[in-house]
Amino acid sequence: MRLFKAALAAITGVLCAGLAAAGGPLGIDSDGTPFAWSTATAIQYRTDNGPLSATVTQSVAQSRVRGMFDAWQDVISASIRYNRAGFIQNAPGFSDGDVSTAAEFNAVEGSCFDGDQSPIVYDVDGSLFDDLGEDSSVIGFAGPCAIDANGHYFAGRAVMNGRFQDGIDTAANLELTTTEFNAAFIHEFGHFSGLDHSQINVECASNACGADNLAGLPTMFPFLVGDQQATLSIDDVAWISKLYPAGGGSGFDATHGTIRGTVYFSDGESQVQFANVIARRVDTGGNEDRRLAASVVSGYRFRACHPNPITNPPPANCGTAGSDVASHIGLYEIPLPPGNYMIEIESIDPQFTSGSSLGPSDFPIPLPVAPPAPIGPITVTAGQTSTGNDVTLIGTPPRFDAFEGP
Amino acid sequence: MPNDTIRRKCQRFLVLVVACIVAAPAFAQRGAMTVPRNLDQLTDRASDIVRGTVVSAHVEKHPELTNLDTVVVTLRVRDALKGSASGTYTFRQYIWDMRDRSDAAGYRKGQDLLLLMISPSRYGLSSPAGLDQGRFRIERDKSGREIAVNGTGNVHLFDGLRTAVDKRGVALSAGQSGLIAKHRQGPIALDDLMDLVRTFASDD
Numbered sequence: 378m379r380l381f382k383a384a385l386a387a388i389t390g391v392l393c394a395g396l397a398a399a400g401g402p403l404g405i406d407s408d409g410t411p412f413a414w415s416t417a418t419a420i421q422y423r424t425d426n427g428p429l430s431a432t433v434t435q436s437v438a439q440s441r442v443r444g445m446f447d448a449w450q451d452v453i454s455a456s457i458r459y460n461r462a463g464f465i466q467n468a469p470g471f472s473d474g475d476v477s478t479a480a481e482f483n484a485v486e487g488s489c490f491d492g493d494q495s496p497i498v499y500d501v502d503g504s505l506f507d508d509l510g511e512d513s514s515v516i517g518f519a520g521p522c523a524i525d526a527n528g529h530y531f532a533g534r535a536v537m538n539g540r541f542q543d544g545i546d547t548a549a550n551l552e553l554t555t556t557e558f559n560a561a562f563i564h565e566f567g568h569f570s571g572l573d574h575s576q577i578n579v580e581c582a583s584n585a586c587g588a589d590n591l592a593g594l595p596t597m598f599p600f601l602v603g604d605q606q607a608t609l610s611i612d613d614v615a616w617i618s619k620l621y622p623a624g625g626g627s628g629f630d631a632t633h634g635t636i637r638g639t640v641y642f643s644d645g646e647s648q649v650q651f652a653n654v655i656a657r658r659v660d661t662g663g664n665e666d667r668r669l670a671a672s673v674v675s676g677y678r679f680r681a682c683h684p685n686p687i688t689n690p691p692p693a694n695c696g697t698a699g700s701d702v703a704s705h706i707g708l709y710e711i712p713l714p715p716g717n718y719m720i721e722i723e724s725i726d727p728q729f730t731s732g733s734s735l736g737p738s739d740f741p742i743p744l745p746v747a748p749p750a751p752i753g754p755i756t757v758t759a760g761q762t763s764t765g766n767d768v769t770l771i772g773t774p775p776r777f778d779a780f781e782g783p
Numbered sequence: 784m785p786n787d788t789i790r791r792k793c794q795r796f797l798v799l800v801v802a803c804i805v806a807a808p809a810f811a812q813r814g815a816m817t818v819p820r821n822l823d824q825l826t827d828r829a830s831d832i833v834r835g836t837v838v839s840a841h842v843e844k845h846p847e848l849t850n851l852d853t854v855v856v857t858l859r860v861r862d863a864l865k866g867s868a869s870g871t872y873t874f875r876q877y878i879w880d881m882r883d884r885s886d887a888a889g890y891r892k893g894q895d896l897l898l899l900m901i902s903p904s905r906y907g908l909s910s911p912a913g914l915d916q917g918r919f920r921i922e923r924d925k926s927g928r929e930i931a932v933n934g935t936g937n938v939h940l941f942d943g944l945r946t947a948v949d950k951r952g953v954a955l956s957a958g959q960s961g962l963i964a965k966h967r968q969g970p971i972a973l974d975d976l977m978d979l980v981r982t983f984a985s986d987d
Contacts, residue, residue, distance in 0.1 A: 404881075479848055479904075483845075483849070483851055484850070486850045486851060487849075487850035490850060507904055508904050508906055509904065509908055510877055510901070510903060510904045510906070510907075510908025510910050511815075511910055511914075512817070512828060512901050512912050512914060512917070514819075514828075514912070514914070514916070515815050515817050516816040516818065518879050520879065520880055520881065521881060522879075541818075551818055553818075561816045562816075565816060727936050728936025728937075728938045728969075729936070730934055731889065731915045731918075731934035732914065733934070
């Protein structure tokens with residue numbers, strides 16, 4: 378029997394933003410534009426020339442990594458592409474293609490910062506994680522490591538802990554199934570590609586939540602709850618396509634539209650940042666709304682500073698990027714396949730904090746009142762944006778202008 | 784309605800809401816996937832468990848592994864629940880996320896923390912056990928009671944703990960037993976958490 382099977386049903390995802398986070402894209406520049414890789418060419422990643430673990434050979438690992446990237450590349454409405462350029466190339470202090478020591482990792486980390494390569498490192502026995510001072514509970518990490526003046530990521534890296542794939546399953550050396558491990562890194566490669574976490578069907582984070590809720594659970598949900606997250610949800614597909622829109626008959630504009638609106642306090646003027654906004658499809662019934670949904674955090678383009686004071690975090694917690702455009706404070710935009718959708722809002726769950734956070738703030742800021750009833754249905758048409766789908770909270774004080782900061 | 788009445792109502796509301804959020808600083812050790820650890824496992828994995836106030840936190844390159852970004856954090860130790868920390872406690876943590884470089888991975892001067900730190904590696908690098916799971920921020924609830932919450936909202940903190948306690952023959956008070964039986968997520972009274980940590984640490 379596998380140890381801690383129940384506990385492993387919820388692998389904690391602890392990746393959030395580089396730069397300013399958002400409930401769709403990972404990073405936002407000062408104009409409110411998401412950071413992304415250039416799609417002029419495929420992202421050139423390089424893999425370790427050593428085994429992933431005692432039981433997973435280099436060639437098998439290489440194939441699995443390709444599959445993890447393919448999960449994103451296979452989205453037909455997205456233009457992001459990945460290409461394995463070979464084994465990790467030499468760098469000062471590293472020459473054998475197999476990153477096996479902290480000194481060698483230091484060398485390839487430098488080459489990633491310089492934009493020379495995007496290495497995918499295998500730590501065959503967890504000893505690299507040990508040297509880096511990381512706990513044995515860490516499955517791995519990933520993310521962009523270099524960004525250019527145009528807001529394009531141009532290098533990234535991932536490190537995989539082979540200790541979770543070595544065939545040994547003890548309390549001190551937990552084992553993940555192949556699917557669990559792959560799902561963990563499909564999620565990580567979502568971050569590598571520029572995506573943030575999404576909160577949909579949040580009840581799945583800490584409770585049994587049923588097949589329909591699980592079916593709608595995004596790969597980019599902060600916690601990895603089950604194997605089905607190795608398959609992208611419509612939220613994952615919509616956001617990777619929004620960030621990297623493909624053209625043509627199967628491209629983003631041909632397959633997706635957008636619902637846009639603003640979340641307001643009761644005065645209908647002061648905007649609410651940090652509300653989680655979910656669009657749920659309501660065409661056919663049968664719990665379709667639980668399976669087919671996409672989301673974003675209101676104010677996802679806006680800095681986590683100087684919004685309405687009700688949701689304004691202390692200055693020490695201000696984000697370092699994002700826009701100062703006033704109309705972005707409570708703005709939400711959700712890419713979706715054509716259909717009819719209801720819009721609902723909710724607080725970001727309190728457990729999604731720090732590294733598992735979503736949206737511009739690192740810690741959840743609750744809505745000041747209970748969410749209003751969902752609005753809609755709103756019809757999404759391919760290639761079009763449905764605007765003015767505003768949501769107004771009920772029962773907040775009428776105005777906040779007297780207290781609004783700069 | 785007179786303006787001053789509106790203002791008072793707004794101020795009361797603002798105080799109420801801000802009270803819920805003002806003591807909730809950002810913690811970030813981003814970019815990782817971790818498996819859940821319960822409190823017994825976190826305590827067992829930690830070599831030093833300290834409650835203290837952050838005196839300084841700054842990002843710098845590792846002195847030997849010069850391409851690696853690290854955050855160097857110093858706390859004024861208030862309690863050492865495991866290990867021999869006293870006075871001040873300093874650790875160096877590797878950071879890989881781009882934002883960690885600009886916000887010192889969320890460590891900020893003045894933060895009150897309970898940290899369950901693993902033993903430093905041969906390169907002097909360390910981190911909280913389970914990353915954010917072993918990093919508890921301490922704040923006060925509306926009644927003024929000190930509460931603690933880790934970077935995953937204390938989810939899974941007590942999973943499997945009853946079994947572990949029984950297996951090891953650790954004696955828990957009725958209050959401790961009740962807590963681990965009922966708690967699922969969310970803040971915990973700091974005193975209760977520290978009592979449990981001391982219990983597990985003394986049994987290691």
